[in-house]
Amino acid sequence: MFVRFALSAKLHFSREITPEAVEAIETAVQEANRQLFRRGTPSGAPEEQIGRITRWQVNASALALDIESGPFTRAHDALFRFRKHIAQVLGRYRLGVREISIAAFRITMPGPIPDEAIPKLPFIRQVRRQDGAVELDLLFSASDLEGRVPDRLVRLIEEKKEALTYGGKAEHWELIYESEQRPRVYAGDPTQEMIERGWIRHGASRGQWIFAPQAVHLFRAFEAIVMDHVIRPLGFSEMVFPKLVPWEVWMRSGHAKGVYPEIYYVCTPKTRDPAYWEDIGDYFKVTGVVPVEEIRKRIDGPIGGMCYAQCPPFWPFVQGETLANSCLPIRVFDRSGTSHRYESGGIHGIERVDEFHRIEVLWLGTAEQTIAIADELHEAYRHIFDDILELEWRSAKVTPWFMAQEGLVGESADAAIGTRDYEAVLPYSGTWLEFQNVSVNGDKYPKGFNVKIQSGAECWSGCSGIGLERWTAAFLAQKGFDTSDWPETVAKLAGEPQEIFTFL
Ligand code: ATP
Ligand code: ZN
Ligand code: MG
Numbered sequence: 001m002f003v004r005f006a007l008s009a010k011l012h013f014s015r016e017i018t019p020e021a022v023e024a025i026e027t028a029v030q031e032a033n034r035q036l037f038r039r040g041t042p043s044g045a046p047e048e049q050i051g052r053i054t055r056w057q058v059n060a061s062a063l064a065l066d067i068e069s070g071p072f073t074r075a076h077d078a079l080f081r082f083r084k085h086i087a088q089v090l091g092r093y094r095l096g097v098r099e100i101s102i103a104a105f106r107i108t109m110p111g112p113i114p115d116e117a118i119p120k121l122p123f124i125r126q127v128r129r130q131d132g133a134v135e136l137d138l139l140f141s142a143s144d145l146e147g148r149v150p151d152r153l154v155r156l157i158e159e160k161k162e163a164l165t166y167g168g169k170a171e172h173w174e175l176i177y178e179s180e181q182r183p184r185v186y187a188g189d190p191t192q193e194m195i196e197r198g199w200i201r202h203g204a205s206r207g208q209w210i211f212a213p214q215a216v217h218l219f220r221a222f223e224a225i226v227m228d229h230v231i232r233p234l235g236f237s238e239m240v241f242p243k244l245v246p247w248e249v250w251m252r253s254g255h256a257k258g259v260y261p262e263i264y265y266v267c268t269p270k271t272r273d274p275a276y277w278e279d280i281g282d283y284f285k286v287t288g289v290v291p292v293e294e295i296r297k298r299i300d301g302p303i304g305g306m307c308y309a310q311c312p313p314f315w316p317f318v319q320g321e322t323l324a325n326s327c328l329p330i331r332v333f334d335r336s337g338t339s340h341r342y343e344s345g346g347i348h349g350i351e352r353v354d355e356f357h358r359i360e361v362l363w364l365g366t367a368e369q370t371i372a373i374a375d376e377l378h379e380a381y382r383h384i385f386d387d388i389l390e391l392e393w394r395s396a397k398v399t400p401w402f403m404a405q406e407g408l409v410g411e412s413a414d415a416a417i418g419t420r421d422y423e424a425v426l427p428y429s430g431t432w433l434e435f436q437n438v439s440v441n442g443d444k445y446p447k448g449f450n451v452k453i454q455s456g457a458e459c460w461s462g463c464s465g466i467g468l469e470r471w472t473a474a475f476l477a478q479k480g481f482d483t484s485d486w487p488e489t490v491a492k493l494a495g496e497p498q499e500i501f502t503f504l
Pocket of ligand 2: 312
């Protein structure tokens with residue numbers, strides 16, 4: 001059983017096809033089936049798995065073709081190979097291909113394929129089940145076929161089918177390091193106590209906090225520790241990454257494949273002409289209500305969203321470039337703004353919010369350089385959490401299930417690709433909280449943004465997101481609010497909590 005493709009197409013020529021040209025087509029079809037379509041197929045591949053023209057017919061200026069294939073020289077590839085060939089052959093009769101129209105396209109995939117694995121896409125016209133296989137009737141244009149949409153559709157269905165077999169389990173989790181246990185000095189929920197002490201208050205937007213000086217001192221203390229023990233000793237330089245991310249960036253970073261349920265979307269006005277907006281402001285002035293439905297009609301986009309992962313909007317800086325060997329590895333970081341995620345019902349305290357603050361560390365170079373820097377970071381972080389913050393923490397390699405299954409977790413260099421989560425125990429709930437991670441992303445970003453290395457070596461990159469809310473939640477949950485219980489460095493850097501508001 002193998003995947004099958006079948007199509008009916010018409011090549012439209014510049015004028016009527018003459019009888020001599022018909023003879024030439026006859027020969028060309030035979031040649032294509034015998035040789036042209038066999039090119040590049042595995043030797044010994046059975047005949048029925050290779051593309052072939054099963055029927056052809058000339059009608060005035062059009063040549064109708066039926067092409068069928070298995071996995072090799074797929075029907076659509078065969079079509080374009082044949083177009084090139086026939087254009088040469090018929091050029092001699094002063095006949096040029098003007099246009100290709102696709103009358104029918106069918107993909108047959110061997111089963112079992114659950115219904116949920118079949119995507120809902122506009123060009124899927126009909127889904128039939130036949131002898132355990134699934135038959136898809138598709139509406140494709142020639143440019144869809146040239147853009148290899150059928151191949152990606154097959155791949156997508158295979159991916160969805162695989163994902164379903166893991167039944168919601170997103171990640172394979174493997175413990176790498178576990179710190180010593182620490183004495184329990186506090187059992188409260190730090191968010192509650194921060195509120196009571198006036199360190200934080202809810203912002204007006206969902207999942208958003210306003211941080212008062214006491215909390216910010218702690219943020220800045222953590223930042224200083226990161227600067228002293230990670231950023232400076234490992235030689236990272238500060239950059240400022242944009243925080244509004246257009247689709248172009250997420251298309252290249254891969255986030256466009258599935259980030260939609262968590263995006264804070266961004267729109268632009270249709271015009272900045274004040275007259276166009278005057279009645280909106282007037283409506284508010286008179287009623288005290290912002291007419292949201294009316295505004296919706298007057299905006300364009302969404303053009304993208306607010307920063308989700310912090311590193312994608314860096315990449316246009318190096319997009320399309322070849323990096324000199326001498327500047328590698330590049331080590332940078334960004335702490336210039338907020339990240340935004342629509343966490344819906346998942347919002348909890350300061351640890352899961354819709355608006356949060358992160359230091360994002362990013363590096364790129366050869367595979368060896370990229371892996372080496374990840375190792376340096378792991379070591380620096382271990383020192384911070386064991387010796388400076390004195391946390392009870394652990395780290396684990398998390399691998400998407402499909403990767404774990406494909407054996408990508410093995411001995412090869414590719415085994416280094418993936419994410420290591422850092423987790424801290426929250427005594428008040430007994431659960432573990434991911435407070436940061438380190439990812440080796442392989443060639444994913446350099447490929448997506450077309451970045452090369454002078455030596456010709458494969459370019460890799462990595463990133464590490466340090467979540468300040470999560471560090472704060474983990475630290476306070478374990479150490480409490482009595483600064484005499486705090487490790488010395490943190491106590492010194494944070495100073496005594498400073499009270500500047502008095503509410504009556
Ligand atoms: P989780 O599984 O907890 O949702 P995630 O896998 O979505 O986390 P990443 O996308 O790996 O998180 O983001 C990297 C870091 O960003 C996290 O380790 C955490 O420090 C921080 N972070 C992510 N989402 C949030 C959030 N909603 N609130 C606060 N910090 C967050
Ligand atoms: Zn990143
Ligand atoms: Mg998340």
